[in-house]
Amino acid sequence: MNLQVLHKPFFHRALSLGLSAFLLFLTACQQPNEVGLGLISDGDIRLIYVDTLTLRTSTVLLDSINTSNPNxxxxxxxxxxxxxxxxxxxxxxxxxxxxxxxxxxxxxxxxxxxxxxxxxxxxxxxxxxxxxxxxxxxxxxxxxxxxxxxxxxxxxxxxxxxxxxxxxxxxxxxxxxxxxxxxxxxxxxxxxxxxxxxxxxxxxxxxxxxxxxxxxxxxxxxxxxxxxxxxxxxxxxxxxxxxxxxxxxxxxxxxxxxxxxxxxxASFNQIQSNRAGTPLASLSSQTPLPNTAYIQNGLGIATKIEIPYLNALKEGNSRLAINRAELIIFPEPNNSVFAPNSTLGLYFLTPEHRPVRTRLFRERAFQEEGRDLNSNTFPLRLSLSSNSRTYRALISSTLQRMQQNENISFLIGSSFYFVSEDDADNPISNANVNRMKLSITPNSTRRMRLELYYTLVK
Known part of the structure; x- marks a missing residue:
């Protein structure tokens, strides 16, 4: 079986270790009655590492933010x-x-x-x-x-x-x-x-x-x-x-x-804003702001992420199998008065680019790796690292499913859930007014990026 590897020198050592284990697994697969074998011929697999994948961002305003019964x-x-x-x-x-x-x-x-x-x-x-x-x-x-x-x-x-x-x-x-x-x-x-x-x-x-x-x-x-x-x-x-x-x-x-x-x-929070004279002055639910990345809890300001070139990685009729996908997010430096969120969440969008809502009218979240992607029981929470000042999210399984879509997009917003959809204290994002700006500066080492390992199968 032939395996072609493309990588950047900086990642050579880590990649070689991973490939050694992968090659060992492949060479051990000799029996044709093993599950899945015999379907892929020699020379049909190429493993490629991409250290960055282009992300397109825009700031959106969600309407109808439910603030009932806050904690x-x-x-x-x-x-x-x-x-x-x-x-x-x-x-x-x-x-x-x-x-x-x-x-x-x-x-x-x-x-x-x-x-x-x-x-x-x-x-x-x-x-x-x-x-x-x-x-x-x-x-x-x-x-x-x-x-x-x-x-x-x-x-x-x-x-x-x-x-x-x-x-x-x-x-x-x-x-x-x-x-x-x-x-x-x-x-x-x-x-x-x-x-x-x-x-x-x-x-x-x-x-x-x-x-x-x-x-x-x-x-x-x-x-x-x-x-x-x-x-x-x-x-x-x-x-x-x-x-x-x-x-x-x-x-x-x-x-x-x-x-x-x-x-x-029955209790609720009314949260109002006056954005006149600010970079967000023209933001509305019908008018997103391209090439920006803002988030504000309680007011429904979130960042929409699009991955326009994921399917372009395919060659001809080849299939794309995602081995590992990690989203890395960097908050813009800020002062202590307006600290960034301690956690963020990722949320699904409809084909019309509206948030997918659950039966409890909450935004449907990405789930932790290895969990049922159709549930809302184990929402993925991105915690801010105190050392690197980054948020990291493994989204391999979710991205593997989403890559079937012509347009791949999702939301980054405040973390909407404590534990599960049925938790009575769910909407933590709607009960505070934290704000943050994400780093998307071109050529910056702290620009938001997607790191991807994937396999092409012809």
Missing amino acids: LLLSGAYTDPEFGRIRATSYISYIGATVTAAQILPTEAILDSLAIDFSFAYFYGDSSQTQRLEAHVLNQPLAISKEYYNFSSVPFAAQALGSTTITPSTLTRTVGNVRGSNVRIRIDSPDLLARLGNISRGVNPIPKADIDNILPGIALVSEDNSQAVLGFDVAGSGITIFYHLPSDTLGQTAREFIAISAYGL
Whole structure:
């Protein structure tokens, strides 16, 4: 069997080792009854290594970005010279949490005060700047059965129910099961305190309809001059009623009743942008920007990748078998205020170059190598290497299937999934506003590229 190898000198040693093993395997295949043998004649195989393959990029804007039931409640704003002014407001629905008997609000409780609490978990922008957060009452409850998007809004009262001022850099963030700093908005409303207290006494859990009748929800709004978007862990956020009992001694610390949770059935983030005067000013869902590579979470900005010359590697009627394909992505250098994503994802496109959506309206992702390509259970996540500052993805199996298409294209975007499509905490990308630019500078050693090993079979 004849084997022709084309390679570049830099890769000679690594390639020779791989070829030695491959040749050993081929020379051992002497029995014609072995599976697959006898189908390929001598001289029909050529193994070729290509260190780079041309990639064509463009920045696209996805519409209808679902931000319902996020794991982070966002509020704030920041300004970026390339992405413009970004602003986020969270709309929050509350639900009665099931508590232990000892945690139920006693019927004889004497109510003292009321607060809305948020567990700090995330920021993006200048964390050294002080900013003001305001809680506004929604005019109507959020619909449990409705999907909300980054452009959705619900009317709320013009006057704030309460507010607080914080400096993000002085706070600790939620890490795993360890809660971050508690950000508290004190509510000076004896009427609201009394009404929430009345539906809570001796009840476990408090019916959601009762809560909605008194407090339809909250819009968490940041002041206009904010320089960072803040994120709060929805699981650690809720309403606290402070009270004491008739039997309590003078000076005893107020008791806390915490059973009205933001970890409910309907909340969403509104995320807006003003890109006027930036390189992305003309970007729209109908107008992609060629020869650019931008990504922004929560707003649906992603990079479309096309591989125009993959099928051109075939010679005549030869078949292309991809042995290994690795996509290497380099983020443009950035400052610490706007750090790149810790993870990225790759997503399928329809023939009309729209994202393929799953039954849960999520973008269908590339799967890990060796997994079922038709599932969405093991989405491929590209982690940023702290040493090389690169993202790497093995896409051999997926590219082998895609090469049957006339136009080979896919999306690079933020990582949409924690674990699986059925994970209740799926949409991490839609719950933050991280942004990044990918390096596509011609002739740069840090330009995005596809490294490919393949076999041609005549």
